[in-house]
Amino acid sequence: MSGAQACHAGPDPASGDGNWRKRGTVRVKPAMAALSVLFVAGSAFAQMTPVGVWRSIDDKSGEPRAEVRITESAGVVSGRIERRLSRHSQPGEVCEACSDDRKDQPLDGLEIIRRARKAEGRDVWEGGKILDPESGRDYTLRLTPIEGGRRLEVRGSFGPFGRTQTWVRVQ
Numbered sequence: 001m002s003g004a005q006a007c008h009a010g011p012d013p014a015s016g017d018g019n020w021r022k023r024g025t026v027r028v029k030p031a032m033a034a035l036s037v038l039f040v041a042g043s044a045f046a047q048m049t050p051v052g053v054w055r056s057i058d059d060k061s062g063e064p065r066a067e068v069r070i071t072e073s074a075g076v077v078s079g080r081i082e083r084r085l086s087r088h089s090q091p092g093e094v095c096e097a098c099s100d101d102r103k104d105q106p107l108d109g110l111e112i113i114r115r116a117r118k119a120e121g122r123d124v125w126e127g128g129k130i131l132d133p134e135s136g137r138d139y140t141l142r143l144t145p146i147e148g149g150r151r152l153e154v155r156g157s158f159g160p161f162g163r164t165q166t167w168v169r170v171q
Contacts, residue, residue, distance in 0.1 A: 048123045050077055050116075050143040054152055054167040055085070063087075067170055070113060070143075077125055077143070079113030081133075097136030107133055116141050130156045 051072050056065045065086050070079040084093075084107060093107045102110060116128030125143040132139065139156030146153055152167040 047149040048145045049149065050079075050125055050145060050152055053082060053170040054079075055170050056154070056167050057165060058086075059163060059165045068112065068167070075117055077113065077116045077128070078111055080109055080111050081107055082109075084108060095131075095133045095136065097134065098131070099136055100138075102131065113141060113143075116143055130154065132156070 049072075050070045053067055053069050055067050057063070058065050063086065065084070066081050067083045067085065068079045069082045070077055089107075091108075094104045095102050095107060095110055096104065098105070110131075110133060112131040112133065114129050114131075116125040118125050123145055126141065128141040129138040130141040131137070137158070139158055139162065142153075142155040142157075144153040144155070145151070146166075150169050152169065153164055154167055155164045156162055
């Protein structure tokens with residue numbers, strides 16, 4: 001008897017009760033196969049890409065600030081504030097401190113990540129800019145998925161100065 005046959009429990013697959021399926025030399029119950037599919041789908045959910053919805057966390061208070069949707073088009077990623085989560089957020093707030101085309105635009109839906117591209121041979125997106133809507137300043141951006149894509153290191157820098165936040169994948 002092979003190892004695969006010796007390990008199964010339950011009715012004999014030869015009995016024809018339909019509860020077993022043969023896959024190669026291993027026999028698997030349909031429920032187990034469905035569970036395997038869910039596991040594979042769950043691990044595909046967390047990918048090594050910044051594309052998706054992320055919860056930004058304030059690096060000073062540790063509180064959720066916003067959900068940001070990052071998209072990719074023609075190899076370039078951008079990101080917009082999808083939903084603000086801070087208890088201090090007010091509906092209808094605009095980016096008063098912005099000095100470019102985002103000046104006086106609503107914070108909800110505001111594009112805060114622009115023009116980042118994947119670095120060749122690495123799971124890092126850089127070369128773009130990230131906007132701090134509170135100050136209106138743009139910073140050089142680096143996005144690095146970590147922990148199997150479940151978290152995203154977001155680094156904004158200005159010359160030798162900068163800070164890194166870790167965002168959490170929502171979807």
